[in-house]
Amino acid sequence: MVVNTIKFLLNNELVEIENLDPNLTVLQYLREEQFKSGTKEGCASGDCGACTVVLAELDTENSEQLTYKSINSCITFIGNLHGKQLITVEDLKDGAKLHHAQQTIVDNHGSQCGFCTPGFVMSSFALHKHNQKPNRAEVLEALAGNLCRCTGYRSIIEAAMTSSEANQEDSFAKHYQQTIITLTELEKLPTPSLNGNGNTYIAPQNIDELAIELTNEPKSTLVAGGTDLALSVTQNLAVVKKLVYVGNVAELTTIEETESEIVIGSALPYSDFIDTLHHHYPDLGDMIERIGAKQVRNTGTLGGNVGNASPIGDMPPALIALGATMTLHLNGTERTILVEDFFLDYKKTVLKTSEFIKSITIPKPVAGQTLKLYKISKRLDDDISAVLAAFFIEQDGEKVTNVRLAFGGMAGIPKRGPAAEAALLGNNLTKESVAQAKAALATDFQPMTDVRATDKYRMTVAQNLIEKCYLELQSAHKRKAIETRVVNY
Numbered sequence: 001m002v003v004n005t006i007k008f009l010l011n012n013e014l015v016e017i018e019n020l021d022p023n024l025t026v027l028q029y030l031r032e033e034q035f036k037s038g039t040k041e042g043c044a045s046g047d048c049g050a051c052t053v054v055l056a057e058l059d060t061e062n063s064e065q066l067t068y069k070s071i072n073s074c075i076t077f078i079g080n081l082h083g084k085q086l087i088t089v090e091d092l093k094d095g096a097k098l099h100h101a102q103q104t105i106v107d108n109h110g111s112q113c114g115f116c117t118p119g120f121v122m123s124s125f126a127l128h129k130h131n132q133k134p135n136r137a138e139v140l141e142a143l144a145g146n147l148c149r150c151t152g153y154r155s156i157i158e159a160a161m162t163s164s165e166a167n168q169e170d171s172f173a174k175h176y177q178q179t180i181i182t183l184t185e186l187e188k189l190p191t192p193s194l195n196g197n198g199n200t201y202i203a204p205q206n207i208d209e210l211a212i213e214l215t216n217e218p219k220s221t222l223v224a225g226g227t228d229l230a231l232s233v234t235q236n237l238a239v240v241k242k243l244v245y246v247g248n249v250a251e252l253t254t255i256e257e258t259e260s261e262i263v264i265g266s267a268l269p270y271s272d273f274i275d276t277l278h279h280h281y282p283d284l285g286d287m288i289e290r291i292g293a294k295q296v297r298n299t300g301t302l303g304g305n306v307g308n309a310s311p312i313g314d315m316p317p318a319l320i321a322l323g324a325t326m327t328l329h330l331n332g333t334e335r336t337i338l339v340e341d342f343f344l345d346y347k348k349t350v351l352k353t354s355e356f357i358k359s360i361t362i363p364k365p366v367a368g369q370t371l372k373l374y375k376i377s378k379r380l381d382d383d384i385s386a387v388l389a390a391f392f393i394e395q396d397g398e399k400v401t402n403v404r405l406a407f408g409g410m411a412g413i414p415k416r417g418p419a420a421e422a423a424l425l426g427n428n429l430t431k432e433s434v435a436q437a438k439a440a441l442a443t444d445f446q447p448m449t450d451v452r453a454t455d456k457y458r459m460t461v462a463q464n465l466i467e468k469c470y471l472e473l474q475s476a477h478k479r480k481a482i483e484t485r486v487v488n489y
């Protein structure tokens, strides 16, 4: 059954909405429908963090607990709030008393014009809900998606570092049990939908419902986190006629490990699988920590990153290098293909009408294999890649027995460099074979010039990354040899 209502907690109050255009973002809803203007609009594209709010949800592993996540309200569609608690800056203070995430900003002189301040406060609030004593790196990670143009970051970071020292129970802690009860009740409701201005939104709850919805309405647009899709609405003023949200589909939001593989549901946000991937592939975990900022990783998904088919998406080259596969679902029938075979041309994929990505399967590493990832962007945090290089190399001694060199930002689609790979495969990894691979790469790619980099820069950096990978492997081998000698001695 489908009901034409979206229900969620706005702070501690149950809200029911209907007849609103589902293209509305959470930010627009807060400011224009609720007249809560504490949440600011800076960029409307997920870059500045001024619009940061917090979503509390039932923990998927323990429904007796809540998780608190910072998100960018400017690129989150209103329908995605169903079944969650939306926490905004207005309700942090208890009566006249500021929340400690706010008070420490005052105490540390962390605000001048104040435009960015609500966003910083909300990022700090989300951090301290799970981590009472964050270290500096954790604070930086939590605040990396928030920009301030006037105060400077030292005092804001100081404030977030000390925020929990005066940690007192806030109104959300006081309502914790009641919030769990309400969200549990909302979870049991029939499939929610929203209709307004002739546009519709629906959030199927299982894979069959999703498949039927897409078969019946093949022109629907899938939305997961919306961190790509919402930009077409906020930046290009597109209107999406029919949004189908995949974030409530149980089968698409799981992560499973077998002895040899990790299977990640296409609609699971990065934050929910980063630790698992970091454990098996530290380079991959580090790279994911550079996808957008915390707010983007809290909602953005693998299905959205691959499904968007952008030539500069960070995950596709990594998945191609890893030999990952993806399961596609069409009206009850599934097929599994290599991620490498998904991309046909710029923004064109093998997805058939009504078909969607169910999951991505990543093989676990075995001895002798190396994965190296290099993200080249102008800034460390919250920036799109000019080039993303992903190298998978398997060796028997010095000899390369298997190699996949995949790149993003070098062509209209993420793809491998077959000529460069051929220069390495079957040969020892030496200065000479690496020089040949670098030269061969020029026949694999003719990169373009755009705002992020020139064609020459892209080619030079991609070639040099092959050499960097070789030098890092050499020094790792040398270190290992020294460690072995020390142990043997």
Ligand SMILES: Cc1cc2nc3c(=O)[nH]c(=O)nc-3n(C[C@H](O)[C@H](O)[C@H](O)COP(=O)(O)OP(=O)(O)OC[C@H]3O[C@@H](n4cnc5c(N)ncnc54)[C@H](O)[C@@H]3O)c2cc1C
Pocket: 045, 046, 047, 075, 221, 222, 223, 224, 225, 226, 227, 228, 229, 230, 246, 266, 267, 290, 291, 292, 293, 296, 299, 300, 301, 302, 303, 304, 305, 306, 307, 308, 312, 313, 314, 315, 355, 356, 357, 358, 382, 383, 384, 385
């Ligand atoms: C500020 C900012 C910084 C960013 N930084 C990076 C970055 O550093 N690296 C990077 O790679 N990306 C970056 N992105 C882009 C984006 O966050 C990622 O691509 C993210 O993974 C998209 O996931 P999503 O769930 O939000 O996708 P959505 O926006 O929901 O969807 C994107 C596309 O995929 C389709 N889709 C979604 N789910 C499925 C599915 N299951 N099957 C088929 N199609 C599907 C949608 O229809 C849509 O066309 C950034 C975005 C922002 C706003």
Ligand code: FES
Pocket: 040, 041, 042, 043, 044, 045, 046, 047, 048, 049, 050, 051, 052, 072, 073, 074, 075
């Ligand atoms: S307004 Fe800048 S991130 Fe939302």
Ligand code: FES
Pocket: 110, 111, 112, 113, 114, 115, 116, 117, 147, 148, 149, 150, 151
């Ligand atoms: S206080 Fe002015 S932008 Fe940060």
